[in-house]
Amino acid sequence: MSNTGINWFKYSSPQAFHLLAGRMIPWFSVVSIGLILIGLYIGFFVAPTDATQGDAYRIIFVHVPAAWMSMFLYVIMAIWAGIGLGLNARPSFMMAQAIAPTGAMFTFLALFTGSMWGKPTWGAWWVWDARLTSELILLFQYIGIILLRSSIDDLRRADRASAVLALVGVVNVPIIYFSVKWWNTLHQGASVSITAAPTMAGTMVTAMLVMMFGFWMYSIAVTLARVRCVIADRERLPSWGKQASMADVAEAR
Amino acid sequence: MxxxxxxxxxxxxxxxxxxxxxxxxxxxxxxGEVLLLWRRSAAAAGNHDGE
Structure with a gap:
């Protein structure tokens, strides 16, 4: 750690973290916009029409990345919550707090686009299938965590209570992921997995993965932007403007 | 194409x-999320300038 020349522990202070996050947002935003534009181009102009589903399958390019982000962000949120509980570190709780709304948004998007895909291919907007039901529970978990936090006035208690709820709920993520294997679901199995070759055309997979990375970078940018707002709300210090330097912050502290 | x-x-x-x-x-x-965050951070910056 000493040989990098960077004191990483500096960023365990919300003030330093606020500055660091602000510097990182533009980079992640630019990469995210670029990846999403490339992904949309490949998805709509390079990937061929599906033989069985026609062009309805193109919903996959927003549905699968949103569904992956909904599960991935939950795990990341639970990890920050766990670090927060273990080390009693305020920035970790703030990160968990900042991730929840974006996770909820992607969960809603996965369910919404899924129903847009279900109607033309299954003939139903919604079915009580294991995959759909467990994903709906994930949305309720996100909402529950956000509401629990906002219902407790004492910030330290709110941090710990919502962190415990987030950690307990992480059990649902493998259930969502493996639901298509464990139960006989109407929802199709994984098109792309780490252990097997993809069951889709190469350009389709490329478009989906590029969109996934784009959504990932978007999530990082948005989370960092929100964590800055959270820090500013919770710390209520002067000199949060762009021109604030570490020296100003140290002085204010 | x-x-x-x-x-x-x-x-x-x-x-x-x-x-x-x-x-x-x-x-x-x-x-919408980006827009809401934009307004929230602008409001936060405004408050701090006013203080």
Whole structure:
């Protein structure tokens, strides 16, 4: 750690973290916009029409990345919550707090686009299938965590209570992921997995993965932007403007 | 490229309504989130300037 020349522990202070996050947002935003534009181009102009589903399958390019982000962000949120509980570190709780709304948004998007895909291919907007039901529970978990936090006035208690709820709920993520294997679901199995070759055309997979990375970078940018707002709300210090330097912050502290 | 014309592209082989509603919802949700955060951070910066 000493040989990098960077004191990483500096960023365990919300003030330093606020500055660091602000510097990182533009980079992640630019990469995210670029990846999403490339992904949309490949998805709509390079990937061929599906033989069985026609062009309805193109919903996959927003549905699968949103569904992956909904599960991935939950795990990341639970990890920050766990670090927060273990080390009693305020920035970790703030990160968990900042991730929840974006996770909820992607969960809603996965369910919404899924129903847009279900109607033309299954003939139903919604079915009580294991995959759909467990994903709906994930949305309720996100909402529950956000509401629990906002219902407790004492910030330290709110941090710990919502962190415990987030950690307990992480059990649902493998259930969502493996639901298509464990139960006989109407929802199709994984098109792309780490252990097997993809069951889709190469350009389709490329478009989906590029969109996934784009959504990932978007999530990082948005989370960092929100964590800055959270820090500013919770710390209520002067000199949060762009021109604030570490020296100003140290002085204010 | 498989699209003969612009109307072909928007029709999406008859699934245009479902495809464009999905992508529209994604654009609305993600764009809306960015807009809300923009306003929230602008409000936070404004408050601190006023103090």
């Amino acid at each position: 498989q699209w003969g014309s612009l109307s072909d592209f928007f029709a999406m082989g008859g699934y245009g309504l479902y495809v464009w509603t999905s992508f529209g919802a994604a654009a609305l949700c993600m764009g």
